[in-house]
Amino acid sequence: MSQALVLRDELVERGVKYVFGWYTDIHGVPKSKCVPVASLPSMAQGSELYTVGALEGMGELGPHEDECAGIPDLDRLTVLPWDPRYALVPTRLHLNGEPYEQDSRNVLVRQVDAAAAAGFIANVGIEPEFYVVRETADGWEPLVPGDRINSPTRGYDLEATILAEPFLGPVVEHMNALGWGVYSFDHEGGDGQYEFNFDYTDALTMADRMVLFRLMAKHVARQQGCIATFMPKPFQDDFGSAAHINISLADLESGENVFAAGDGTPAYSELSRHFVAGVLAHAGAINAVICPTVNSYKRFTSKGFMDEISWAPVHRAWGENNRTLMCRMPVNRHCLEVRTADSAVNYHLGIAMVLAAGLDGIKRQLDPGEPINRDTYKLAPEELAAYGNLDLPSSLDEALDEFQTDDVAKEVFGPDFHATYLNYKRQEAHEYRSVVTDWETRTYLQRI
Structure with a gap:
């Protein structure tokens, strides 16, 4: 009996009624047809066809062209713990029998395969942050109204975390039901902002x-x-x-973390230095993908309108425990923490870019230089200048300028998807530049 037939019978026993074979659009938003569980065997053969040209940033396949067939990765099927009527399975799109270039998951698969060809497994941990808010007559309010009492920040606040348990508790239960290994969660600095920390795994599984x-x-x-x-x-x-994307490489045969020096100390290996150098060499192009919206670049300030420092990365450099920089090499674990990645990232594309850039650094034996272990928020301009040009793109447009000419970005995306991504995001940036904001109206309408 085929794998699909066995799996179908198992799912029926568990009460599953429907299966989604999902892929994502350019934003990382999942798309799928809903298939009755009885039809899983035909779905596994690619019966579900998609006119992806109608979706966001997935190429321009017209109505006169062939459709993409979804081929599900059945070994990765998940039954939703919060609604076991549904099972979700990641799917790779194929066009004319070949993996479709403008499918985000195919992009990451290619880079995972490239890492394996070089003798490595890429492991990734993510620290997702996000807000939970409700719309009221007075605007958006946090999940727990009392969050606004403890100014300027409720970060790590014990009472605020307990009060948010009606949201936090079920999420933790669902994550652990899936075997993700939650080891901590907390109320972050923002009103109604939360973060979860759970076990790392291989790059494709994490995405x-x-x-x-x-x-x-x-x-x-x-x-x-x-x-x-x-x-x-x-x-x-x-x-x-x-x-934050926490990434490391393990030896394909032994599974040992090759970012560790291997002498039993917290020291990092020379290979890890090459990897971080590669990420820094392609930082602008990477940010065009891991900071993918015009709103993303509002993060990159030391303070802005806030009462407290932002704790956001503002410079293209690396440090050992320095949270003001794009790249941090933590002292309590052997990995590279890419701190510019934000909550809007398409994880398949973002991880693929970081991995490819790091592998390029290893291939070219790049040197990242000495770490910067100072609070760069407080450095005078002349002190910063002594480290060279540490500027990160200050807008999506600037990041796209680097993405447009970056060889690694072209290789990761392929020529067609590279052009699609660039054109789509350029249009997004153009639309944003054309918007007249409330700030502009308040500031200029009666002044001039």
Whole structure:
């Protein structure tokens, strides 16, 4: 009996009625047809066809062209713990029998395969931050109204975390039911902002999990009469939401972390230095993908309108425990923490870019230089200048300029998807530049 037939029978026994074979659009938003569980065997053969040219940023396949067939990865099927009538399975799109280039998951698969060809497994941990808010007559209010009492921040606040248990508790239960290994969660600095920390895993599995995580958070928030928003900077006077990508390489044969020096100390290996150098060499192009919206760049300030420092990365550099920089090499674990990644990231594309850039650094034996272990928020311009050009793109447009000419970005995306991504995001940036904001009206309408 085929795998699909066995799986179908198992799912029927568990009470599953429908299966979604999902893929994502350019934003990382999952798309799928809903298939009755009895039709799983035909679905496994690619029976479900998609006119992806009608979706966001997935190429321009016209109505006269062939459709993409979804081929599900049945080994990765998940039954939703909050609604076991449904099972979700990640799917790879194929066009004319070949993996479709403009499918985000195919992009990451290619880079995972490239890492394996070089002798490595890429492992990833994510620290997702997001807000849970409800719309009221007075505007958007946090999940727990009392969050606004403890100014300037409720970060790590014990009482605020307990009061948010109606949301936090079910999310933790669902994550652990899926075997994700939650080891901590907390109220972050923003009013109604939360973060979850759970076990790392291989890159493709983690990207797949984060698609489910967003669905999960949104579902539980709705049960509280709220929404979970993954907008990077929803409020100008509050903290932004990051999604730090913690990445390391393990030896393909032994499984040992090759970022560790291997001498039993906290020291990092020379290979890890090459990896971080590669990420820094392609930082602008990476940020065009892991900071994918015009709103993303509102995070990159030391303070802005806030009463407290932002704790956001503002410079293209690395440090050992320095949270003001794009790249942090933590002293308590052997990995590279890419701190510019935000909550709007398409995880399949973002992880693929970081991994490819790091592998390029290893291939070219790049040197990241010495770490910067100072608070760069407080450095005078002349002190910063002594480290060279540490500027990160200050807008989506600037990041796209680097993405446009970056060889690694072109290789990761492929020529067609690279052009699609660039054109789509350029249009987004153009639309934003054309908007007249409330600030402009308040400031200029009667002044001039």
